Amino acid sequence: MSTVTSRLVEPAVGHPKDYRSTTVSDSHQDVFDNIKGTVGDVTVDNPKMRLSNVDVFYGEKQAIYDVSLDIANNEVIAMIGPSGCGKSTFLRCLNRMNDTIPTCRVTGQMSLDGEDLYGPDLDPVLLRARVGMVFQKPNPFAKSIYDNVAYGPRIHGLAGNRAELDEIVIESLQKAGLYDEVKDRFDAPGTSLSGGQQQRLCIARTIAVSPEVILMDEPCSALDPIATARIEELIDELRQNYAIAIVTHSMQQAARVSQRTAYFHLGKLVEVGETNHIFTNPSHELTENYITGRFG
Amino acid sequence: MPITTLLLLALCLAFVSFVIGRQRAYAVAKKNGGTKNLHSLPGHYGLMTGLWCALPAIAIIVGWKLFEGPIVSSLLDSSIPQAIHDRGSIAVDLYKNEINNLAASGNIAAEPSIEKQNAANRLISVRSYSSIALLILTIAAAVIGASLAYRKIKTDTKARPIVERIVQFFLVAAASIAILTTIGIVFSVLFEALQFFKQVSIVEFVTGTKWSPQTAIRADQTGASGSFGAIPLFMGTLLISAIAMLVAVPFGLMSAVYLAEYASIKTRSIVKPLLEILAGIPTVVYGFFAALTVAPLIRRMGESIGLSVASESALAAGIVMGIMIIPFVSSLSDDVITAVPQAMRDGSAGLGATKSETVRKVVFPAALPGIVGGILLAASRAIGETMIVVMAAGLAANLTLNPLEAVTTVTVQIVTLLTGDQEFDSAKTLAAFALGLMLFVTTLILNVIALRVVRKYREQYD
Numbered sequence: 022m023s024t025v026t027s028r029l030v031e032p033a034v035g036h037p038k039d040y041r042s043t044t045v046s047d048s049h050q051d052v053f054d055n056i057k058g059t060v061g062d063v064t065v066d067n068p069k070m071r072l073s074n075v076d077v078f079y080g081e082k083q084a085i086y087d088v089s090l091d092i093a094n095n096e097v098i099a100m101i102g103p104s105g106c107g108k109s110t111f112l113r114c115l116n117r118m119n120d121t122i123p124t125c126r127v128t129g130q131m132s133l134d135g136e137d138l139y140g141p142d143l144d145p146v147l148l149r150a151r152v153g154m155v156f157q158k159p160n161p162f163a164k165s166i167y168d169n170v171a172y173g174p175r176i177h178g179l180a181g182n183r184a185e186l187d188e189i190v191i192e193s194l195q196k197a198g199l200y201d202e203v204k205d206r207f208d209a210p211g212t213s214l215s216g217g218q219q220q221r222l223c224i225a226r227t228i229a230v231s232p233e234v235i236l237m238d239e240p241c242s243a244l245d246p247i248a249t250a251r252i253e254e255l256i257d258e259l260r261q262n263y264a265i266a267i268v269t270h271s272m273q274q275a276a277r278v279s280q281r282t283a284y285f286h287l288g289k290l291v292e293v294g295e296t297n298h299i300f301t302n303p304s305h306e307l308t309e310n311y312i313t314g315r316f317g
Numbered sequence: 318m319p320i321t322t323l324l325l326l327a328l329c330l331a332f333v334s335f336v337i338g339r340q341r342a343y344a345v346a347k348k349n350g351g352t353k354n355l356h357s358l359p360g361h362y363g364l365m366t367g368l369w370c371a372l373p374a375i376a377i378i379v380g381w382k383l384f385e386g387p388i389v390s391s392l393l394d395s396s397i398p399q400a401i402h403d404r405g406s407i408a409v410d411l412y413k414n415e416i417n418n419l420a421a422s423g424n425i426a427a428e429p430s431i432e433k434q435n436a437a438n439r440l441i442s443v444r445s446y447s448s449i450a451l452l453i454l455t456i457a458a459a460v461i462g463a464s465l466a467y468r469k470i471k472t473d474t475k476a477r478p479i480v481e482r483i484v485q486f487f488l489v490a491a492a493s494i495a496i497l498t499t500i501g502i503v504f505s506v507l508f509e510a511l512q513f514f515k516q517v518s519i520v521e522f523v524t525g526t527k528w529s530p531q532t533a534i535r536a537d538q539t540g541a542s543g544s545f546g547a548i549p550l551f552m553g554t555l556l557i558s559a560i561a562m563l564v565a566v567p568f569g570l571m572s573a574v575y576l577a578e579y580a581s582i583k584t585r586s587i588v589k590p591l592l593e594i595l596a597g598i599p600t601v602v603y604g605f606f607a608a609l610t611v612a613p614l615i616r617r618m619g620e621s622i623g624l625s626v627a628s629e630s631a632l633a634a635g636i637v638m639g640i641m642i643i644p645f646v647s648s649l650s651d652d653v654i655t656a657v658p659q660a661m662r663d664g665s666a667g668l669g670a671t672k673s674e675t676v677r678k679v680v681f682p683a684a685l686p687g688i689v690g691g692i693l694l695a696a697s698r699a700i701g702e703t704m705i706v707v708m709a710a711g712l713a714a715n716l717t718l719n720p721l722e723a724v725t726t727v728t729v730q731i732v733t734l735l736t737g738d739q740e741f742d743s744a745k746t747l748a749a750f751a752l753g754l755m756l757f758v759t760t761l762i763l764n765v766i767a768l769r770v771v772r773k774y775r776e777q778y779d
Contacts, residue, residue: 121666123581150669160660163683172678173668223664230668 052307053287060304061294065093069234069264070115070152075129077110077119084110088129088290090283092234097256097265099279099296101272103311106285108268112236115266116152117145133234150177153232157239159219161211161226166203169211169222170194173230189229197225198255217248224255235259237267241274253278272312276300284308323378323455330456331371334463338366341470349472357477365476368483369466374459381451389443396436416440506757509750516744517545522751524548528714528725530734530745545748547755549714553631553724554756557706558699560635560720561642565699566692568639569646576647577654578676589651596644604708607637612709619721627723629711635720638705645695653687654680686770693767697760703728727756 068091077085085107092098092115100108110119117138119125131138138148150173161169170190180186194200199221203214211222220240227235237256241249256278259265269275275282275296282299284292284307292305303309342362346352352359393413401412419437514522525546572592576585612633619626657680665675711723712733734749
C-alpha cells in the first residue's frame with residue numbers, strides 16, 4: 022500500500038524522469054499498474070450470481086480486467102467509479118446484454134444459481150427474463166401503459182388469459198408504486214408519463230416477468246430529486262424479493278440504497294465491502310480519493 | 318453586346334468594388350485604432366460595396382432587356398408602309414419578321430425591297446445604339462453605386478445588417494422560385510381544364526364509365542362524338558398501382574428490416590447502395606423490361622395453365638412498377654426503423670425478447686407511422702408514373718379489376734392525347750389537362766397525408 026500512496030502523492034519518487042515531463046497517459050498507466058487485485062472480500066456466503074476472472078474486450082480494447090464479484094440475494098450492491106471505469110460494461114455482462122454489441126467479447130466464469138451463464142445449455146434470451154434490466158434513460162415502448170407492462174408476460178406466455186394478465190400488470194404497477202397514478206388511464210401511451218413515472222413504468226415492466234435479479238444502470242440520472250427519492254424508496258422495497266445490482270454516479274445514492282459497494286477504476290475492481298465501511302473507512306487510496314471527491 | 322457579357326462585366330466590377338471597399342474599411346480602421354472599432358467586419362464593408370455596385374447594374378441590364386424588344390418593335394412600326402397596316406396584324410407581324418431576319422442575316426427568301434432594306438438598316442443602327450447606351454448605363458450605375466457605398470464606409474456604418482438583409486432576400490427569392498413554379502403549373506393546368514369543362518360536363522367526366530376521346534376534327538367527320546368518362550382510367554391507374562404496392566411494400570419492408578436490424582455494417586454498406594441503384598434505372602428501361610420480358614413471360618405462364626392473358630396486362634406493368642418503387646419503400650422505411658432509439662431495442666432485449674420479437678412488437682410499431690408515410694409517398698409516385706405504363710400497359714380503357722386484362726391509365730391517356738399533331742381547342746386535347754388536374758389533386762392529397770403522418774411520428778421522439 023505504501024508504494025501506491027507515495028507514487029500518487031509524489032509522482033517523481035522512484036521515477037527517473039522529471040515529474041513535470043510525465044504525460045497524462047503515463048500517470049494513468051501508473052495508477053492502472055498499481056491496482057493489484059481487489060481489496061475486500063468479493064465473495065458472499067450464498068451467492069445468487071458468481072462472477073470470477075471476468076475480462077471484457079471491445080474489439081482490441083480491453084474494458085474490464087480480471088474482475089470477480091458475487092451478487093447476493095435480498096441485497097442491493099452499488100457499483101461506483103469515475104466515467105469510463107467499466108461499471109456499466111460489467112453490469113451488462115450479468116444478463117449478457119453485451120452480446121448485442123457485435124465487437125464485444127467476454128471471458129471468465131459467470132454463473133446464476135450455479136448455472137454457467139455462457140454454458141451451451143443457457144439461452145441468453147431466457148437469461149434476460151431471469152435477470153431483468155432497467156436502463157439509464159427511461160425507455161417505455163411506443164405502446165399504452167398497459168401494453169408496456171404486459172409486453173414481457175405476453176412474449177413469455179406467463180398469463181393464460183386476460184384476467185391473469187390484468188392481475189400481473191396491476192400487481193407489477195403496484196410494486197413499482199405507479200398503480201395509483203395511472204389506474205384510470207391504462208390506455209394512455211407510456212411516453213405521455215413524466216420522466217420519473219416512465220422510469221417506474223420501466224421498473225414495473227421488468228418486475229412483470231418475475232426476474233430473480235434486477236440490474237439498474239444509473240436509473241435516476243435523468244430524473245429530478247423528488248422522482249429520484251421515489252425510485253430509491255422503491256429499490257429498498259424491491260430488495261425483499263430480488264437481488265439488485267445498481268450502477269450509479271451518485272455516491273449519496275449508493276450510500277442510501279445499497280448494502281455493499283464495489284468501486285471500479287480503469288476497468289479494474291479496486292475495492293468491495295459493506296457500504297458503511299466503504300464510505301466511512303475505505304481501505305484503498307483510490308476509493309478514498311473518489312468518495313472524498315478528489316477526482317471522478 | 319450579349320447579356321451574359323454584360324452580367325459578367327457587372328460581376329467583375331462588383332468584385333473589384335468588394336476588394337476596394339474592404340481595403341478602405343481596413344484603412345478607416347487603422348486610422349481609428351483597429352478593426353475592433355468598426356461596427357462590422359471589413360469583409361462586410363467590402364460585400365456592401367460589391368452589392369451596391371452589382372445590384373443597380375444588374376437591375377438596369379434586366380430592365381433594359383425587358384423593355385428593349387417592345388420599344389424597338391414600336392419604332393419599327395413607323396417604317397411599315399400603310400398598305401401593309403391595312404392588310405391586318407398578321408401581315409404586319411410577317412413584315413416585321415422579314416425585317417428582323419434581314420437585319421440578323423442579311424438575306425430573306427425573296428429579293429428585299431428598298432423599304433425593307435432601309436428598315437432593316439435602321440433596325441441595326443437602333444440596336445447598336447441601344448447596346449452602347451446599355452453598356453454605358455451599366456458601367457455608370459455600377460460605378461455610382463460603388464462610390465456611394467465607398468463614401469459610406471465609416472466606423473459607425475452598419476454594414477453587417479445591410480449585407481445580412483440582402484443575403485436573406487436572395488434566400489427568400491430562391492425559395493420562392495419552387496413555390497411560384499408550382500403555383501404557375503397549377504394555374505396553367507387549371508385554366509385549360511376549365512376550358513375542357515365548358516365543353517364536357519364535370520359530372521360526366523367524373524362519373525362516366527366510357528372513355529373514347531375521338532372527337533370530330535373536321536366538320537364532315539361522323540360517328541365520333543367522343544365520350545369522356547374518366548372512371549376506367551382511374552380504375553386502371555388504381556389497379557396497376559395496387560399491384561405495384563403489393564409487390565413493393567412486402568419486399569421493400571422486409572429488405573428495410575433486414576438492412577436496419579440484421580445486416581452487418583459491411584453487408585449494409587454494400588447492399589444499400591445496390592438497392593438504391595434500382596431507383597437510378599431510367600423508367601424507360603423498366604418500360605421495355607416490362608413490355609418485352611415480363612409481359613410475354615406472364616402471358617406464356619398464364620396460357621400454360623389455361624388462362625387467357627392480354628399481351629399488355631395490368632399485371633406485367635404493375636409488377637415492374639412495384640420493382641421500381643422497392644427502393645423508395647425500403648430506403649424510407651430503413652431510415653425510420655434506424656431512427657427508433659436503440660434504448661427501445663435494449664429495453665425489449667432486457668425483458669428476454671428475441672430479436673424477431675423485438676423487431677415485430679417494439680421496433681415495427683414504433684416505426685409504423687413513418688413507414689406508412691413512406692408507403693404513401695411511394696404510392697403517389699406509382700400513380701404518377703408514366704413511362705412504364707406507356708410501354709407496358711394497353712390503350713384500351715377497359716373497366717375491369719382483372720389484372721390479366723389490358724387496362725390503360727391516366728398518364729398513358731395524357732401522353733396519347735397530347736403527342737402528335739393536335740388541335741388545341743378540341744375537347745380531346747383539353748381532356749389531357751382535366752386528367753392532369755385530377756391526377757395532381759390525387760397525388761397532392763396523398764402527399765399531404767404522408768407528410769402529416771411522418772411529421773406526427775417525428776414529434777413522438779424529438
